[in-house]
Amino acid sequence: xxxxxxxxxxxxxxxxxxxxxxxxxxxxxxxxxxxxxxxxxxxxxxxxxxxxxxxxxxxxxxxxxxxxxxxxxxxxxxxxxxxxxxxxxxxxxxxxxxxxxxxxxxxxxxxxxxxxxxxxxxxxxxxxxxxxxxxxxxxxxxxxxxxxxxxxxxxxxxxxxxxxxxxxxxxxxxxxxxxxxxxxxxxxxxxxxxxxxxx
Amino acid sequence: xxxxxxxxxxxxxxxxxxxxxxxxxxxxxxxxxxxxxxxxxxxxxxxxxxxxxxxxxxxxxxxxxxxxxxxxxxxxxxxxxxxxxxxxxxxxxxxxxxxxxxxxxxxxxxxxxxxxxxxxxxxxxxxxxxxxxxxxxxxxxxxxxxxxxxxxxxxxxxxxxxxxxxxxxxxxxxxxxxxxxxxxxxxxxxxxxxxxxxxxxxxxxxxxxxxxxxxxxxxxxxxxxxxxxxxxxxxxxxxxxxxxxxxxxxxxxxxxxxxxxxxxxxxxxxxxxxxxxxxxxxxxxxxxxxxxxxxxxxxxxxxxxxxxxxxxxxxxxxxxxxxxxxxxxxxxxxxxxxxxxxxxxxxxxxxxxxxxxxxxxxxxxxxxxxxxxxxx
Numbered sequence: 001x002x003x004x005x006x007x008x009x010x011x012x013x014x015x016x017x018x019x020x021x022x023x024x025x026x027x028x029x030x031x032x033x034x035x036x037x038x039x040x041x042x043x044x045x046x047x048x049x050x051x052x053x054x055x056x057x058x059x060x061x062x063x064x065x066x067x068x069x070x071x072x073x074x075x076x077x078x079x080x081x082x083x084x085x086x087x088x089x090x091x092x093x094x095x096x097x098x099x100x101x102x103x104x105x106x107x108x109x110x111x112x113x114x115x116x117x118x119x120x121x122x123x124x125x126x127x128x129x130x131x132x133x134x135x136x137x138x139x140x141x142x143x144x145x146x147x148x149x150x151x152x153x154x155x156x157x158x159x160x161x162x163x164x165x166x167x168x169x170x171x172x173x174x175x176x177x178x179x180x181x182x183x184x185x186x187x188x189x190x191x192x193x194x195x196x197x198x199x
Numbered sequence: 200x201x202x203x204x205x206x207x208x209x210x211x212x213x214x215x216x217x218x219x220x221x222x223x224x225x226x227x228x229x230x231x232x233x234x235x236x237x238x239x240x241x242x243x244x245x246x247x248x249x250x251x252x253x254x255x256x257x258x259x260x261x262x263x264x265x266x267x268x269x270x271x272x273x274x275x276x277x278x279x280x281x282x283x284x285x286x287x288x289x290x291x292x293x294x295x296x297x298x299x300x301x302x303x304x305x306x307x308x309x310x311x312x313x314x315x316x317x318x319x320x321x322x323x324x325x326x327x328x329x330x331x332x333x334x335x336x337x338x339x340x341x342x343x344x345x346x347x348x349x350x351x352x353x354x355x356x357x358x359x360x361x362x363x364x365x366x367x368x369x370x371x372x373x374x375x376x377x378x379x380x381x382x383x384x385x386x387x388x389x390x391x392x393x394x395x396x397x398x399x400x401x402x403x404x405x406x407x408x409x410x411x412x413x414x415x416x417x418x419x420x421x422x423x424x425x426x427x428x429x430x431x432x433x434x435x436x437x438x439x440x441x442x443x444x445x446x447x448x449x450x451x452x453x454x455x456x457x458x459x460x461x462x463x464x465x466x467x468x469x470x471x472x473x474x475x476x477x478x479x480x481x482x483x484x485x486x487x488x489x490x491x492x493x494x495x496x497x498x499x500x501x502x503x504x505x506x507x508x509x510x511x512x513x514x515x516x517x518x519x520x521x522x523x524x525x526x527x528x529x530x531x532x533x534x535x536x537x538x539x540x541x542x543x544x545x546x547x548x549x550x551x552x553x554x555x556x557x558x559x560x561x562x563x564x565x566x567x568x569x570x571x572x573x574x575x
């Protein structure tokens with residue numbers, strides 16, 4: 001078998017570790033980079049190094065930040081009396097895109113999932129409780145995913161937050177906007193019915 | 200409903216098959232390992248969204264091929280439906296992960312939402328273990344029947360399985376000291392809620408199935424034996440209790456078995472431990488019935504399943520009889536075939552056509568199956 005140079009093998013191995021990238025794709029990307037001009041490869045490498053050097057998690061809400069605190073926690077325009085709890089930083093970006101929410105966040109960095117070895121201790125729950133003791137928050141919105149792990153996490157949180165006397169709410173389940181009723185799955189439809197509102 | 204056409208592509212030993220079917224009885228004959236059972240399996244797969252024969256989905260794809268496809272045309276009162284299943288081998292050989300994709304009339308469906316579009320009753324040699332065999336076979340009997348009746352039940356079973364895996368993982372982690380028991384109550388609670396819904400449904404359906412099974416059994420034994428079906432739930436008394444009350448009992452049973460559950464790293468109560476008891480003249484048939492009595496009781500149960508599905512849905516299911524004719528004696532065979540007139544569409548496999556009465560064969564479409572090919 002032909003020997004592949006070490007530098008190329010190493011790159012293929014590293015790329016192959018990334019989520020969604022298999023050996024075939026890793027190989028294709030590596031050879032693509034091989035043909036790419038030096039300066040654009042250096043820009044990519046620079047971006048990777050900069051990512052780790054400059055981006056970390058906000059010490060208060062665990063969203064992504066360039067300093068100790070994230071842009072949302074630092075913003076004077078955010079309403080600090082309302083706090084939205086989500087599983088991942090990507091969830092914050094999704095809610096931000098709606099432009100509907102002006103409160104602050106708390107990113108748990110996952111959901112309770114024993115199969116993956118994740119219990120309450122692996123999540124930023126103690127930090128959330130400490131934060132709520134420290135800060136005058138009037139309402140906590142539990143916006144974990146509507147799957148079983150997200151529901152388990154939300155019920156666990158609801159109980160942990162109860163003694164703090166803060167109002168908690170859960171995002172509504174319902175029909176997707178722009179969708180057709182007849183194509184909604186039965187569970188979504190059933191939940192949309194039980195959660196119906198006065199018109 | 201009836202199945203008017205089945206086509207296979209790289210499924211098991213079939214390279215390509217397009218088989219139009221009669222509304223009545225189709226008999227598939229031929230030697231062993233030629234593909235008779237594979238064809239029956241393909242129909243069951245389209246109906247149940249999983250093979251009743253294997254959990255290794257990769258086995259369904261013809262050797263060395265990337266993808267298998269099964270397409271069934273189903274004629275229903277509401278119109279024609281095309282059910283399409285594609286099974287793909289994993290992209291990476293070392294992972295050997297396969298995926299199944301389902302479509303109804305060209306629109307993607309989840310496995311759960313596929314079940315019930317085509318309803319089948321399958322009777323094959325595995326079923327002869329229904330009484331003596333492990334309780335898992337009897338739960339599978341209930342699951343197959345109930346999921347075809349109510350999609351919500353299929354969803355509940357899927358959810359239950361997922362919750363059960365999470366809770367068992369947590370119990371093991373607690374035993375090994377790697378997780379705190381803090382979130383156990385939430386998993387127990389969710390499991391009890393879904394489990395209770397499953398149990399209430401099982402109880403209701405078994406009560407409705409019971410008189411049919413008893414009637415068939417009386418007929419088959421010329422009034423000599425009484426067959427009784429009893430649902431045996433694990434960890435709760437169901438009876439006429441509402442789901443909330445059953446869930447409460449399950450929660451209490453889990454709380455009582457907490458030490459045992461942590462010790463074993465497993466949930467010890469709930470629908471995954473249920474059983475269906477069959478009694479002949481008030482004696483447990485698993486322990487006391489002769490082999491002949493058991494076969495008659497199983498035949499009664501299968502006939503009850505067929506009639507119940509038709510009654511409860513208002514549509515005749517498709518009957519799949521794979522290789523059971525040779526397992527039944529002549530009088531039981533005749534009783535079974537008698538149930539087909541004027542009855543449902545049926546697909547019957549038999550290695551030996553002599554296992555079927557001549558008068559019956561005259562009215563059936565007979566096909567020879569040979570090395571993954573079907574001809575008249």
